[in-house]
Amino acid sequence: MPELPEVETVKRGLEQVLAKQPKIARIEARRKDLRDPLPLKRFREMTGARILEIRRRAKYLVWKTDHGYLLSHLGMTGTWRVVEKSANDDLGPHDHVVIHLEDGRRLIYRDPRRFGVLDWTHDPAKHAKIKDLGPEPLEEWSAVDLAEALRGRKSSVKAALMDASVVVGVGNIYASEALFRAGVRPNRRADRVKSRELDALIFHVRAVLREAIEAGGSTISDFAGEWGQEGAFQGQFKVYDRAGEPCSTCGEKIRRTVIVGRSTFWCAKCQK
DNA sequence: CGGGTTACCTGACGGC
DNA sequence: TGCCGTCAGGTAACCC
Numbered sequence: 001m002p003e004l005p006e007v008e009t010v011k012r013g014l015e016q017v018l019a020k021q022p023k024i025a026r027i028e029a030r031r032k033d034l035r036d037p038l039p040l041k042r043f044r045e046m047t048g049a050r051i052l053e054i055r056r057r058a059k060y061l062v063w064k065t066d067h068g069y070l071l072s073h074l075g076m077t078g079t080w081r082v083v084e085k086s087a088n089d090d091l092g093p094h095d096h097v098v099i100h101l102e103d104g105r106r107l108i109y110r111d112p113r114r115f116g117v118l119d120w121t122h123d124p125a126k127h128a129k130i131k132d133l134g135p136e137p138l139e140e141w142s143a144v145d146l147a148e149a150l151r152g153r154k155s156s157v158k159a160a161l162m163d164a165s166v167v168v169g170v171g172n173i174y175a176s177e178a179l180f181r182a183g184v185r186p187n188r189r190a191d192r193v194k195s196r197e198l199d200a201l202i203f204h205v206r207a208v209l210r211e212a213i214e215a216g217g218s219t220i221s222d223f224a225g226e227w228g229q230e231g232a233f234q235g236q237f238k239v240y241d242r243a244g245e246p247c248s249t250c251g252e253k254i255r256r257t258v259i260v261g262r263s264t265f266w267c268a269k270c271q272k
Numbered sequence: 273c274g275g276g277t278t279a280c281c282t283g284a285c286g287g288c
Numbered sequence: 289t290g291c292c293g294t295c296a297g298g299t300a301a302c303c304c
Contacts, residue, residue: 003297035280035299059298076298077282094282113281115298129299155275164299171297240297260276263295 002059002074004137004169004209005233009216010080011056014107017082022105023050024065028098030091034114035075038097042068042120058133058168060117062124069124075115081108134165137206141167143199150190150198157193158186159260161205170205173240174212176265178205180239185271186264187257211236239265 002010027043049067056062063070072080083089085104092110097118099107109118121127134149135141149166150157160166161175170178179186181204184197193201215233238248242265243256252269 006297073298075281076296111281112283113296113298115280117299153274159275162298173297261278262298 002078003171003174003212004056004059005174005212005216007056007059007061007074007169008213010074011054011061014054014061014080017105017107018051018054020103021050021052023048023102025100025102028100030096030098034096034111034116034118036117036119038118039120046070046120057124057130058136058164059171060124060130069121071117071119071121071124071127071129072109073117073129075111075113075117077113078109078111078116081110082106083108132165134163134167137167137169137202137209141202141206143195143202146198146202147195150193153190155190156186156259157184157188157190157201158264160190161201162260162262167205169209172262172264173237174205174208176240177208177238180266180271181208183271185268186259186266239267241265 024046026047029038029040029043032038032040046065046067049065051063051065053064054061055064059073061070061072061074063072072078083106089106089108091098091108094112094114095108095110096114097109099109101107109116117129119127119129124130135145146167150160153160155163158175158179161170161178162172176186178201182197182200184193184201212233215236239254241263242254245254246252247254247267247270250267250269252267254265254267257264257266
């Protein structure tokens with residue numbers, strides 16, 4: 001269920017776990033596919049590969065090894081957990097992939113709904129799932145980029161924000177939260193949002209993502225458990241999942257509508 | 273083509 | 289209790 005901040009939190013947790021650049025003893029696939037077929041042959045070839053670095057691109061974890069790259073997308077329900085050497089940890093029905101490290105630790109990928117992706121590539125920049133992605137919101141993203149991306153867009157601004165060719169990493173929760181902070185109604189036509197409002201949107205998308213990453217950071221310590229249970233940022237939602245509650249700014253009832261099939265939360269008084 | 277709708281899959285929850 | 293409908297933080301195929 002991760003959006004950018006959650007994936008970034010997982011990345012930072014894995015960074016600690018993988019700091020000593022461990023070697024892979026073997027990758028165990030306990031079924032042959034998730035959303036897509038698993039690269040079983042590549043998994044076998046990765047025996048002995050050293051994990052050099054882990055990065056994030058959009059909602060993908062990119063594991064650099066000395067034998068190519070692993071790509072991991074958590075979909076809606078994917079989690080990685082670390083099991084220390086000799087610790088007992090029985091695998092459950094949704095533990096689909098286990099990376100056995102030479103030091104005895106195991107990295108276990110669990111994903112009940114199996115919307116996640118695990119793949120292998122020589123070059124992440126050329127991978128089909130990566131190559132057409134838009135800008136990273138916390139890096140090179142500018143109001144000029146956003147204005148360009150929204151020009152002629154007749155969809156709602158919320159749908160556009162969640163479109164990875166416009167900007168990556170913004171999912172259903174942070175789209176609602178950023179639009180609320182920016183004072184822009186989610187159902188506004190994307191190409192009719194004024195440039196001043198786009199400036200505000202950029203600012204607030206970044207702010208909410210940064211704040212959420214900070215809140216997520218506190219869950220790194222129990223990374224060995226399961227990601228997401230603490231939900232540190234959950235308590236800071238201003239509108240998401242708060243339909244019927246009073247707006248924290250004006251007291252108006254928070255509304256829920258459906259946009260492109262997703263629950264959308266907003267305040268009719270604060271958002272124009 | 274750009275846009276919305278539906279499908280993928282399992283589990284949790286509320287209403288009856 | 290159990291059954292049923294609905295919903296869930298994502299993507300992409302599909303259809304007009």
